[in-house]
Amino acid sequence: MNGAPQLLSHWWSRPVDEELAWWRDTWEAAVATDEALGTCLVDELRAAAETGGDGLLEEYERLLVGPGQVPCNPYESLWRAGQPRLEQGRLMAAVAGEVTQVYGDLGLRVGEGAHELPDHVAVEWEALAYAVDSGADEQAERLLRDHLAEWMPGFCAAVGAETTHPFYRTLAQITSAWTAALAE
Amino acid sequence: MSPTAVLVCSDAGVDAPLDGLPTVVVDDLCHSPAAAARALSTLGATRVVLGLCDRTSASSALRSALRRAGAEPFGIEAVGLAGAEWPLALLAAAAARLGRLSQGDPGRPVLAARPLSRQSLFSPSAVIDYEPVAVLDRSLCLGSDRCALCAEICPANAIAGGGRYPQVDASACTACAECIRRCPAGALHLSGAAPSQVAAQLERLLELADGVVLACARAESPAVPAGWALVTLPSLGVVTSGWILQIRARGREVRLAGCGGPCCARAAATEGLAHRIVGDRQWPVPTPTTSLQLREPAATVEACGWIGAAPAAGDESPLGLLALRSERCTLCGACATSCPTAALQLDEGDDGTTLRYAHAACTGCGRCVAVCPENALDLTRAVDPVLLERGSIELLGAPREECVVCGATLPPAPLRRRLGEMLPGVAGSDLSMCAACARRAGAAAPDHPQREERADNGEDES
Numbered sequence: 001m002n003g004a005p006q007l008l009s010h011w012w013s014r015p016v017d018e019e020l021a022w023w024r025d026t027w028e029a030a031v032a033t034d035e036a037l038g039t040c041l042v043d044e045l046r047a048a049a050e051t052g053g054d055g056l057l058e059e060y061e062r063l064l065v066g067p068g069q070v071p072c073n074p075y076e077s078l079w080r081a082g083q084p085r086l087e088q089g090r091l092m093a094a095v096a097g098e099v100t101q102v103y104g105d106l107g108l109r110v111g112e113g114a115h116e117l118p119d120h121v122a123v124e125w126e127a128l129a130y131a132v133d134s135g136a137d138e139q140a141e142r143l144l145r146d147h148l149a150e151w152m153p154g155f156c157a158a159v160g161a162e163t164t165h166p167f168y169r170t171l172a173q174i175t176s177a178w179t180a181a182l183a184e
Numbered sequence: 185m186s187p188t189a190v191l192v193c194s195d196a197g198v199d200a201p202l203d204g205l206p207t208v209v210v211d212d213l214c215h216s217p218a219a220a221a222r223a224l225s226t227l228g229a230t231r232v233v234l235g236l237c238d239r240t241s242a243s244s245a246l247r248s249a250l251r252r253a254g255a256e257p258f259g260i261e262a263v264g265l266a267g268a269e270w271p272l273a274l275l276a277a278a279a280a281r282l283g284r285l286s287q288g289d290p291g292r293p294v295l296a297a298r299p300l301s302r303q304s305l306f307s308p309s310a311v312i313d314y315e316p317v318a319v320l321d322r323s324l325c326l327g328s329d330r331c332a333l334c335a336e337i338c339p340a341n342a343i344a345g346g347g348r349y350p351q352v353d354a355s356a357c358t359a360c361a362e363c364i365r366r367c368p369a370g371a372l373h374l375s376g377a378a379p380s381q382v383a384a385q386l387e388r389l390l391e392l393a394d395g396v397v398l399a400c401a402r403a404e405s406p407a408v409p410a411g412w413a414l415v416t417l418p419s420l421g422v423v424t425s426g427w428i429l430q431i432r433a434r435g436r437e438v439r440l441a442g443c444g445g446p447c448c449a450r451a452a453a454t455e456g457l458a459h460r461i462v463g464d465r466q467w468p469v470p471t472p473t474t475s476l477q478l479r480e481p482a483a484t485v486e487a488c489g490w491i492g493a494a495p496a497a498g499d500e501s502p503l504g505l506l507a508l509r510s511e512r513c514t515l516c517g518a519c520a521t522s523c524p525t526a527a528l529q530l531d532e533g534d535d536g537t538t539l540r541y542a543h544a545a546c547t548g549c550g551r552c553v554a555v556c557p558e559n560a561l562d563l564t565r566a567v568d569p570v571l572l573e574r575g576s577i578e579l580l581g582a583p584r585e586e587c588v589v590c591g592a593t594l595p596p597a598p599l600r601r602r603l604g605e606m607l608p609g610v611a612g613s614d615l616s617m618c619a620a621c622a623r624r625a626g627a628a629a630p631d632h633p634q635r636e637e638r639a640d641n642g643e644d645e646s
Binding site for chain 1: 214215216217219243244245248249295301302304305306307308311312
């Protein structure tokens with residue numbers, strides 16, 4: 001179960017060669033996590049990654065990167081309901097500052113080499129993985145309950161509805177299920 | 185405002201405050217770094233004892249949060265209170281240890297609690313912990329001009345001996361404790377674990393505990409028997425035979441719990457040495473009334489005095505044991521001059537010259553052996569209780585002799601004999617005269633071979 005945030009961080013990262021190699025090395029651990037969390041979706045995800053590998057990068061960029069407007073924006077700032085009007089639909093809203101504060105509490109900051117905003121889906125899952133492994137229960141709780149559990153359902157639903165690729169359709173299902181299981 | 189505060193987890197079952205120290209019960213302290221930091225900030229303390237309900241050490245997140253709230257680098261002591269028989273005593277003992285913490289004990293900053301799996305996403309942003317390093321107490325150090333043994337033996341080359349005092353490079357120090365074990369003055373310790381600190385903690389614990397487990401901070405879940413107490417140290421490399429003997433002399437048992445790494449590699453040998461020193465003696469001996477002494481070599485010497493210990497040799501001995509081959513010694517005094525602890529002393533009194541040796545002060549540094557021109561000294565690492573009891577002993581002596589011509593005091597006879605062997609015929613080698621009289625006597629003798637040779641070369645004798 002501890003490995004779930006780490007797996008999700010990698011699966012929601014840009015599927016370049018380095019990432020694909022990491023996925024290949026960790027399928028067995030992913031199956032164990034899948035069983036521990038009571039879902040049975042990783043075999044399907046693996047099959048989708050292996051058979052549909054050619055279109056992965058294109059679909060990732062269409063869904064989450066752009067250019068232009070994307071159907072499933074991967075930043076928490078754009079998914080939080082109940083924000084002040086001036087923040088709605090904008091990047092780097094207050095929640096981005098909140099997760100940055102949590103990272104600071106963990107002794108971390110988003111590296112310059114990441115070229116990513118602090119509330120990107122892969123960054124938030126990675127921070128949760130670090131917090132869990134470091135025994136930073138309070139920070140882990142904040143990241144999971146106050147952030148990921150708040151926006152993953154909507155984000156995953158949007159990905160599931162929009163994607164044409166079996167990998168991202170299954171990943172949306174897994175993410176939604178694992179988020180709920182972790183937050184229980 | 186007290187520099188030390190006590191934060192206790194609400195689940196630890198401790199309600200009473202610790203005498204004399206501000207005590208705050210924090211909801212779910214073990215898992216609430218932010219709440220702990222707020223409590224520490226409110227109290228304005230820089231040192232904190234943590235009473236934890238489900239751990240024996242603070243998580244990196246908790247340490248990090250307390251650090252940002254103002255805790256000193258080695259100002260955090262965690263105590264596991266789960267199942268503790270005397271929680272207040274454990275907290276008080278930890279507070280006593282913090283009370284002896286030297287201000288400004290340096291450490292090596294740690295930026296992240298554990299390696300980041302994805303350096304591409306995150307970078308460490310803040311110092312969240314400190315690793316202990318060797319710390320030099322200048323008030324005890326003999327100074328580089330008399331001793332730089334620490335710099336010579338440091339396997340990491342982390343100590344420079346060039347200045348007035350040796351300098352420890354915290355970034356290079358691996359906290360192996362080699363320098364601590366060999367310092368003849370007991371001037372080095374690991375940050376946060378000075379002998380005086382650990383002694384203060386142990387004294388409180390030994391009032392109640394049947395025994396003590398001295399554990400390396402890296403040891404995983406050290407087993408602590410019922411009725412025993414746990415003392416965590418940065419490394420078991422700092423534990424000496426004297427620590428074990430001092431605790432056992434108070435009728436308490438002691439076990440070492442190492443991490444299995446290089447820092448604890450000598451623990452078994454240290455325990456073995458202590459057991460050999462104790463031998464078959466029955467415990468407890470009459471309870472010592474002095475305070476617990478953990479600085480070597482005093483710790484071992486003092487304990488041996490109580491227990492009538494057995495002779496024991498071993499590399500972990502805090503004492504060296506010298507043997508003099510008296511037929512070789514010339515009483516030149518080079519050994520005494522080089523001895524950093526005055527274990528060897530050359531007494532030049534009215535009755536003659538005496539080389540004296542105090543086993544209790546000999547730390548086995550080996551400087552005397554290195555400088556002895558006659559190769560007359562043999563050094564082993566051993567404790568000899570009989571020799572300790574005898575105090576300062578005479579290794580070799582020579583009666584005072586006077587020049588037969590002028591009556592001046594002559595160098596000791598063994599030295600004059602050796603000079604005579606090395607430099608036959610040179611002024612001063614005459615065993616019955618001082619150098620000046622021998623030179624004058626030599627000048628009066630026309631057949632002096634070396635004098636004739638010098639005259640042939642046109643050298644001026646003066």
